[in-house]
Amino acid sequence: MSGPVGLGPDYMQPFFDFVNWVCKPQILFSGSVVTFFGALKFRKILVKPPVTIGIVIAMLVFFFISLLSPQFYNEARKADNAPIFIMIVLTGLVIWAAFYQAVNNDERFRQGLRSDEHEAAEEKLHVWPYLIYIEAIVAAFVLAAIFAWSIGLEAPLEQFANPAKSPNPAKAPWYFLGLQEMLVYYDPWIAGVLLPGMIISGLIALPYCDPNPKGVGYFTFEQRRFAISVFLFGFLILWVLLIFVGTFLRGPNWNFFGLYEPWNEHKLLSLNNVNLSEYFWTNLLGKAPPAEWWKREWPGFALILGYFTVMPALATVAFKKFYQQLGFVRFSVVIMHLLVMLSLPIKMYLRWSINLKYIVFIPDYFFNI
Amino acid sequence: MSAVGDQVRKILDESVYQSVIWKSVFRHGFPDTDRNRTLVVLSNLFLHLHPAKLKGHAVRMRYTWCMGGLSFFMFLILTISGVFLMFYYRPTPEYAYVDIVALREDVPLGMFMRNVHRWGAHAMVLIVWLHMLRVFMTGSYKAPREFNWAVGVILLKLTLLLSFTGYLLPWDQLAIWAITVGTNMARATPFLGHEGPGASLIGYDDFKVVHSKSDIRFALLGGSIVGPSALLRFYVLHCVFLPLVAGFLMAVHFWRIRKDGFSAPL
Ligand code: HEM
Numbered sequence: 293m294s295g296p297v298g299l300g301p302d303y304m305q306p307f308f309d310f311v312n313w314v315c316k317p318q319i320l321f322s323g324s325v326v327t328f329f330g331a332l333k334f335r336k337i338l339v340k341p342p343v344t345i346g347i348v349i350a351m352l353v354f355f356f357i358s359l360l361s362p363q364f365y366n367e368a369r370k371a372d373n374a375p376i377f378i379m380i381v382l383t384g385l386v387i388w389a390a391f392y393q394a395v396n397n398d399e400r401f402r403q404g405l406r407s408d409e410h411e412a413a414e415e416k417l418h419v420w421p422y423l424i425y426i427e428a429i430v431a432a433f434v435l436a437a438i439f440a441w442s443i444g445l446e447a448p449l450e451q452f453a454n455p456a457k458s459p460n461p462a463k464a465p466w467y468f469l470g471l472q473e474m475l476v477y478y479d480p481w482i483a484g485v486l487l488p489g490m491i492i493s494g495l496i497a498l499p500y501c502d503p504n505p506k507g508v509g510y511f512t513f514e515q516r517r518f519a520i521s522v523f524l525f526g527f528l529i530l531w532v533l534l535i536f537v538g539t540f541l542r543g544p545n546w547n548f549f550g551l552y553e554p555w556n557e558h559k560l561l562s563l564n565n566v567n568l569s570e571y572f573w574t575n576l577l578g579k580a581p582p583a584e585w586w587k588r589e590w591p592g593f594a595l596i597l598g599y600f601t602v603m604p605a606l607a608t609v610a611f612k613k614f615y616q617q618l619g620f621v622r623f624s625v626v627i628m629h630l631l632v633m634l635s636l637p638i639k640m641y642l643r644w645s646i647n648l649k650y651i652v653f654i655p656d657y658f659f660n661i
Numbered sequence: 662m663s664a665v666g667d668q669v670r671k672i673l674d675e676s677v678y679q680s681v682i683w684k685s686v687f688r689h690g691f692p693d694t695d696r697n698r699t700l701v702v703l704s705n706l707f708l709h710l711h712p713a714k715l716k717g718h719a720v721r722m723r724y725t726w727c728m729g730g731l732s733f734f735m736f737l738i739l740t741i742s743g744v745f746l747m748f749y750y751r752p753t754p755e756y757a758y759v760d761i762v763a764l765r766e767d768v769p770l771g772m773f774m775r776n777v778h779r780w781g782a783h784a785m786v787l788i789v790w791l792h793m794l795r796v797f798m799t800g801s802y803k804a805p806r807e808f809n810w811a812v813g814v815i816l817l818k819l820t821l822l823l824s825f826t827g828y829l830l831p832w833d834q835l836a837i838w839a840i841t842v843g844t845n846m847a848r849a850t851p852f853l854g855h856e857g858p859g860a861s862l863i864g865y866d867d868f869k870v871v872h873s874k875s876d877i878r879f880a881l882l883g884g885s886i887v888g889p890s891a892l893l894r895f896y897v898l899h900c901v902f903l904p905l906v907a908g909f910l911m912a913v914h915f916w917r918i919r920k921d922g923f924s925a926p927l
Contacts (some may be wrong), residue, residue, distance in 0.1 A: 320851065350870050372835070375783040386726055386791050390798040393723065409724060412717035412927040418698040419711045423720045430727045438738065438784060442776035449765065452758050453837040455886060462838040465828050467786050467821060481857050484846025495814045499807035507800035509718070509926035516800065527790075636921055657847065659858040 296504040297362035297554045304360055312550025315541055318644040324533050337390040355613045361552035367540055371448045376539050377465055393511035407510035460544045469538030470531045477639045479660045494629040565649035569593045585654045592652035603631055710915055719923050728792035735785035740780040752896035754889050755884035762768045782824050803926035809917040812910055819907040826899035837887045847878040
């Protein structure tokens with residue numbers, strides 16, 4: 293492996309420094325959340341083709357400028373990172389397609405018209421030729437694209453497997469990088485087992501817990517604000533964004549690096565993360581934390597217990613109608629999944645703001661939260 | 662139609678569509694009448710996954726983004742290219758890597774087929790995600806399609822597992838370390854992993870039921886490191902077990918799309 297790469301042209305440094313700063317986890321994450329909700333709010337403007345094209349051009353310019361950075365250039369040309377770019381492009385495209393039609397339909401409803409899909413559904417079409425031809429043409433294009441990709445880009449093959457020599461950083465396949473990123477904030481039993489399990493159980497539970505009968509068979513946003521916002525938040529912010537972070541912003545030792553910051557294996561970070569028990573006993577009460585875990589960890593337990601009892605109780609009041617619609621069991625399922633989902637950003641912000649390591653820390657039983 | 666076209670069509674009508682061979686294969690004339698267009702879909706094993714007619718919105722690309730069909734198409738491409746790769750690959754540490762090297766260097770179209778399989782797998786993961794996104798955005802998961810959505814979620818998981826088990830097979834540095842990182846998490850499974858919460862509670866004094874040689878990660882890898890048995894296990898899962906389960910669930914998925922009715926505005 294070669295050493296760290298250079299910084300790129302001098303005249304770019306102010307810009308590169310700025311972007312590196314924006315890439316800091318807390319700023320990137322907060323910025324993305326604000327952008328996400330802002331985009332939902334201003335969707336009507338954003339889906340207008342000239343605006344969308346403007347954004348695409350801006351992103352392309354940003355991409356090509358970024359290639360001036362040797363660090364980014366190195367990562368961008370890794371064959372196995374190609375799916376990340378395709379993911380960004382395709383996800384952007386379909387999100388735009390969905391919202392373009394949703395905005396259009398919502399406007400039609402306001403004018404007392406039926407959805408565009410409803411109009412089209414009036415007519416029945418023969419599958420041959422109307423669907424078969426589309427399928428055949430699309431399949432041919434996709435096949436051609438895969439062939440072109442396979443001719444142009446060679447699937448990597450590295451050195452023979454060597455269990456004694458671990459690469460730094462050792463990364464999971466790109467589609468699991470979101471989970472690997474979560475490992476920074478939670479122990480493996482949460483990031484690698486509990487959270488993925490709850491993604492699956494949450495997805496399966498979703499149809500049974502969405503009492504809203506509207507919005508079947510057509511694109512809309514206004515009739516399904518809550519469901520769409522939550523789902524897209526999970527998909528775009530907690531999954532796609534974290535994959536991007538894991539790919540481009542995590543270097544040796546899984547340290548954080550700005551987009552253009554060379555991956556220096558010797559980057560030293562002063563890691564003085566502190567457990568909640570230390571904050572409570574040492575900083576607040578001014579004594580040594582008790583040795584027995586059940587004495588030492590009760591503040592953490594209380595906090596977590598409170599989170600999973602007080603919050604649902606509050607939610608039954610705040611979302612009374614929703615609660616009545618769903619009933620106790622289904623409401624609990626929804627709230628528990630939402631609370632676990634939110635616990636990820638909460639832990640992130642606690643880490644970034646007060647260097648919190650663990651809320652509950654019982655290493656003897658590998659029970660760290 | 663042009664005069665030449667008319668002539669061609671006339672010849673086809675008279676000598677091809679009326680011929681014994683054509684009729685034995687297709688059992689109906691060229692699909693340009695309503696009757697034949699219905700028959701072509703109903704009488705063909707592959708096309709009859711579709712109904713003969715669909716509501717207008719369901720045919721449009723902007724509704725389905727073609728993502729469900731493409732998920733299946735990618736599965737087919739991967740099956741075909743994967744069978745090709747299987748001819749040249751032996752799942753043991755001494756052969757796996759050299760087989761891939763030989764495949765790239767000596768086998769005609771070997772490099773190309775490997776690339777198709779690799780990039781196709783990445784593409785399939787993405788396409789299945791986007792298919793799920795479209796089903797969500799059109800509210801198609803709501804009653805009566807809840808169960809088919811659940812089948813889809815399992816298909817999504819299988820797609821990821823297929824990709825993940827395939828990652829190990831080249832037996833290079835990328836492979837074993839990505840799988841090491843991935844499977845290390847299994848160590849931490851509550852009660853079932855030896856570094857998972859609760860695992861140390863199962864047992865008595867020094868006698869532990871769940872330890873590094875009996876936990877779920879060990880079962881997955883057939884050992885405590887990513888070694889020969891892990892390679893064999895992942896190979897069998899990747900080439901036999903997971904595709905069979907996925908194929909079976911796809912059959913259920915497609916059947917249910919027809920039985921539940923394709924989503925449509927009321
Ligand atoms: C290997 C994976 C999959 C394959 C091959 C597949 C295939 C298909 C196909 C061909 C359709 C027909 C309509 C269309 O093209 O959109 C469809 C519809 C559907 N899929 Fe999938 N699918 C897969 C995964 C999923 C996943 C991950 C989900 C959801 C989590 C899902 C849920 C559904 C539902 C609910 C429908 C009915 C849509 C409607 O009626 O509008 N599928 N699927």
